[in-house]
Amino acid sequence: MNLYRQSIALFGIVLPVLVCALLIAVCFTLKSRALASLENKQTLFKSYETNRLKVLEIETKILLQRPHIKHWTELLAEESSSAVNTHLRAIAETLPGKEFQKTAFERSTGKGGFGSAVAQPSSQLRIVFRGTFRTMQRAFLELESRMPQLQLQELRIDPNPNQQNPSPLLNFQVNYTAWEN
Amino acid sequence: MVTFQHPASLNALERYQQARSMLRHSTRAANPAWYQAALDLDLQLHIRVDGPSVASCFFERRKEQWTKGPVITEAELRDAANMETCAAEILRQARLFNASALGVIIHLADEFATSELKPALDNPAALPDLREAAVQKPATILDDSSIPPDQNSWRVLPYPAQGSGVIGTTITLTRKYAPFLTTLRQTGEAHNFPIITHALSAPLVAVMGLAQYAPLVPGKAAVAILQYPWFSVLAFFNEHADLLLIRTLQHRHLRQAPNLRHALTTTYASLELIDPDLFILSLGLDLDSGLHRDLCQAFPLSRVSIVAVPTPDGVPTCCPEPVIAATAPPKGEAARSLTFGILRDEKWALQDFLSTPKEISEVYPTRAEMQLLRGLRLARFGLCVLGVLILAWFALGIVDIVRSAAWTFVPSQVEVIKGRLNNLTTERQKSLHWDNLLEDRSKAWTSMELLSHLFPERCGILVKSFAHSVRADSAPGQAKIGFVKEWKITGLARDEALDRLNTLNTQEGITSQFHELARATGNPAFNPAVRTRSLAVNIRTQENNTFKSLPVEETFDTDESSYPFNFDLTITQRFEGTDPMAINVSKVN
DSSP states (O other): OOTTHHHIIIIIIIHHHHHHHHHHHHHHHHHHHHHHHHHHHHHHHHHHHHHHHHHHHHHHHHHHHHHHHHHHHHHHHSOHHHHHHHHHHHHHHHSOGGGEEEEEEEEEOSOOGGGGTOSSOEEEEEEEEEEOHHHHHHHHHHHHHHOTTEEEEEEEEEEOSOSSSOOSOEEEEEEEEEEOO | OOOOOOGGGSOHHHHHHHHHHHHHHSSTTTOGGGGSOGGGSSEEEEEEEOSSOEEEEEEETTTTEEEEOOOOOHHHHHOHHHHHHHHHHHHHHHHHTTOSOEEEEEEEOSOOEEEEBOGGGOOGGGHHHHHHHHHHOGGGTBSOTTSOTTTEEEEEEEOOSTTOSSSEEEEEEESTTHHHHHHHHHHHHHTTOOEEEEEEEHHHHHHHHHHHHSOOOTTOOEEEEEEOSSEEEEEEEOTTSOEEEEEEEEOTTSSSOTTHHHHHHHHHHHHTOOSOEEEEEEOSSSOOTTHHHHHHHHOTTSOEEEOOOOOOTTSOTTOOHHHHHHSOOOTTTGGGSHHHHHHHHSOSTTOOTTOOOHHHHTTSOOHHHHHHHHHHHHHHHHHHHHHHHHHHHHHHHHHHHHHSTTTTOOTHHHHHHHHHHHHHHHHHHHHHHHHHHTOSSSOHHHHHHHHHHHSOTTSSEEEEEEEEEEEEOOOTTOSEEOEEEEEEEEEEEOGGGHHHHHHHTSHHHHHHHHHHHHHHHOOGGGOTTOTTEEEEEEEEEEEOTTOOOOOGGGOOTTOGGGOOEEEEEEEEEEEOTTSTTOEEOSOOO
16 A cells, blocks of 8 residues: 555655756746846946946046146256246347346256155256346236246345446346256 | 556566556545445445346445445446446436545345365364455466366355364356456546445355344344245354255346255255244345245245335335345344354455455555655755745855855965064164164264253353263163163352252252253153153262452453362163163064
């Protein structure tokens, strides 16, 4: 008797339970893998999103500065001493010749002024002028506007030392630190 | 009709499929009658065969009501050609009772024989094993091994009385009605209607009924003479009403056993019975009515009684066995002696002589197996629901995952955006670096404008020299460094300029001048409001030794002797390392 019991237990209980357990295991495994993959992707996605927002933020800031950076880069690409002379010549053409005279120009590649404390390459420029106060101020304004890399280190203004022949022309001696690229 | 095979000939899967087929196509799981005994069913058909006649009657167990059964002939019971028709008619009539099952009990009163047990098995404790062996392996227990087992059926009958000499005997019946019962069962199978069969030996049932109907006297031995048309059965009881011996006497075409008196006498002697009571049960039609008179004459010292068994309507008077078998006696009557107790309680008198062969009964699952299968159907449904729920959970989970924005994200984009961010960061750093370096922190034209602001034309001041210098703070290890700007102005002053000089020599005065200059030039380096900057001023005034007091109209601005005072002015502006204009120390790439 009970000749069917084993078959019923095998095909009616064990097999369906195994199939169900297998199904559960497969589903759990697949879902776990999918979740793990999603978690990994989410981490990457968050990183991507964070970086993307940073990129947008930086781009917004940089967008306005790019023309300036480009201009600065062009300025810095030129050697400072020759650029200064070029600009001074151009400035001199717009000013009365008697009121603006460059009397000396000296360039030193050694570090000095701001350059001595900073890692950025720089050069030292020493220029001596003779001219009237206002004309020289205009010349400096023009030069320093054209060349923002010039940082004034020293400025001396002295009147003409000849007491017998007073002149409106003053002696100007300027020392600049010119940032180099 | 589906033909089922014995499970031993099937593999495990086929066995399971066959069981499921039975579950689907039969009511075996739902109807417990398939697994009940015929005498336990609510509707029973009792057929009594005594040779000359066949009687039948239905018994509704719940109502305890008997009704006349179908007319059945000997030919229908024996002839294979008529069996199916008879079985169909029985089924039809059974369905009229709205019954869910039918128990067919055939009372065999046309034959009765005994066969002795092997003397070696004379052990009362072995009776249960002998009972089982009589069904399965009769040859192992019978003293006479010449009787063919395929044509006969044996059942053990115990002799509970002490002093009987043997533990019991076997009752032998032929299998001539087995095909009829098989047909009935098959008809039930075919119509999915349980027909449970049971073949009883009518004399044994009648002996069991003596407890209710024979006036046994305690302390007095008794002999029951059961008169059937073709034979008589003698049952000998001791003074405790326990069975000592049972034997049969064939009538040999007479109306009574010719050697009855002799048989009684010799048995008295062998059992040492003295004038036992004699009880006569006439269990057939046209039996010898003079038996009572003959016995009274032959055994004058014995009390001779005719036992009448009352039968309800629907049951012939001469056929009390169905009533005895189907209805339980009032409590206590069956326990009048050990014999009567075990005949009913242990069903020694109700043994099935033509039980379903084992190889046929094994074809079908047991009741427990069918219930298990039925339960598994629900469990399988539950598993299916569980499976569907799991799949739904999985599918919804996957859909949820796939719908996520991150799922479609291509991981290589991380490196792309990271590279872009690095480039932009570098560009931004470069931009900030140059923005810092190119700050308007120190310009010549603004310093000259400072001089103009401090000393406007015709304010009574003659400036002799102007010197401006800028020096960076040395602060090793800092990302940014501060710086110091210094202005040194020397000159001459007239009286009217002293107030101005005094004003400039105050913190408020010089701060005001720087503030105004920052506004006028737009150069933030002169803004004194930034907290990381400090401003200091110092003016020293002295008398001019070359001063000559002259009328105003005779003086001119460049005449140094017209100025009564000398002065030197020092302004120091300090920018800390945390100032917005502090200089980046590092170099950008």
